[in-house]
Every structure is written in C-alpha cells, then in structure tokens.
Amino acid sequence: MNSIYQFSANSIAGETVALENYRGKVLLIVNTASQCGFTPQYRELEALYQTYKSRGLEILGFPCNQFGSQEPGDSQTIAEFCELNFSVSFPMFEKIEVNGKHAHPLFNYLKAAAPGLLGSQSIKWNFNKFLVGRDGKVYKRYAPIVSPSAISRGIERLLKND
Template sequence: MGQFYEFAAQTLSGQEQALDDYRDKVVLVVNTASKCGFTPQYKGLEALYQKYKDQGLVILGFPCNQFGHQEPGNSDQIGEFCERNFGVTFPLFEKVDVNGHNAHPLFAHLKKSAPGILGSQRIKWNFTKFLIGRDGKVVKRFAPTDKPESLASAIEGLL
C-alpha cells in the first residue's frame, strides 16, 4: 500500500482530484455525513481550515452513507447543505464507502496506516479523522467524538 499522494478521488463536481496536489500540506481527511449527530462538526472543521489554511492545512471531506444511512443526498445536495448550513469551503468529494469490499482505496490505506482501538481497521462511524503530515504519512487517527478544536495542537505541531 502506497503513500497518501498516490491516490485520487472524485470531487463533488465529478472531477478526478489527484491527492498529489496536496503534497507538502498537512491534510486532515474526514468521513462526513449530513444527518449525523456529529454533523455540527462541519462548523469546527471549517474554523480549523480558516485558521490554518494559509499555513499549509487542507481538510478533505468524504461523505459516506454507510453509517445509519446518514448521507442520503446526491453530490449537489451535499454541497449545498454544507455550504448553506456550515459555510464549508474546504474540498468535498463524492460519496465513498470507507469499510467493506467497496471501500475507497484511500480509506483502506488510512485504516491500515492508523488502526483504531485494539488494532481494528474498521471505521466505526461518521467523522472519523485522519491527520497526515507534510511527508504524506498518516500521523494519527481521531475518533468521531474528538471535536475539531481538540485537534488544533496536533495540527500546529505539523505546520
């Protein structure tokens, strides 16, 4: 399994985005959902992005409908919801699976690089976060319950 930069994903507008374009950035990858108890974290994620983007942070949101069908919308609906309700300006991608046989290869890589509790390679719920250093290596995995503002010191340490 390769580095973060070797992957690509489809943006909400349907264009392929090479993750190599984020080389030398600190990246926070988050699996998101619009109808989840953690959905208000979009606001905190956007605040982190605004605070640190000029220093090299990028946040990448990957909507996922695998947990309680909490992301039922299509790409247009997801984008409109995030912008209207939370002012999201960080990059969002098309819906992906993060677990199972159809998991996006990026998430297979992230889970292998930073397993969860007891070495689990499954993502348990929406808003699991993976912090990636400027070298493309996964530094840390954060649980859905970890609020975005609690990640600030870890992010600052990499910037």
C-alpha cells in the same frame, strides 16, 4: 504504498483529483455525513480550515452513507447542505464507502496506517478524522467523539515541522 499521494478521488463536482496535488500540505481527512449527531463538527472543521489554511492545512471531506444512512443525498444535495448550513469552503469529495469490499482505496490505506481501538481497521461511525503530515504519511487517527478543535495541537505540531 507509503503515502497518500498515490491515490485520487472524485471531487464533489465529479472531477478526478490526484492527492499528489496536496503534496507538502498537512491534511485532515474526514468521513462525513449530513444527518448525523456529529454533523455540527462541520462548523469546527471550517474554523480550523480558516485558521490554518494559509499555513498549509487542507481539510478533505468524504461523505459516506454507510452509518445509519445519514448521508442519503447526491453530490449536489450534499454540497448545498454544507455550504448553506456550515459555509464549508474546504474541498469536499463524492460520496464513498469507507468499509467493506467497495471501500475507497484511500480509506483502506488510512485505516491500515492508523488502526483504531484495539487495532481495529474498520471505521465505526461518521466523522473519523485522519491527520496526515506534509510527507503524506498518516500521523494520527481521531475518533468521531474528538472535536475538530481538539486536534489543533496536532495540526500545529505538523505545521511547524517544515
């Protein structure tokens, strides 16, 4: 597989979404959690989305409970939390696993395309961010400690590459 367009995932409402629907967009794909020290990053992610969505950015949030059980809720609970606390309007998906034998195939692809520190493919914590170009290829991986606002330069660069 040479791009993310071969994958699909279930939206937080339970509908299958083909990532092909995002062809031609710049994507920021994030594994999220509602009870994490990085959870306030939802606010910055939403700000990025509002700033750049008219130019072709989509942010895709994938809740994950693999790190400290910090996403224990079901889809409805997660959706309500994101809306009420952070006014999240970007697409959110059903809770997934990002590591291990049950890892979502999309995240296996992302990890292989953009390994972490020292070539590690595993995701170490919530709020890893993968920036994907309009061609569906992974441009860069950002650690949880990198704030979403710090990614704006990379987003700008990819949005200008029409």
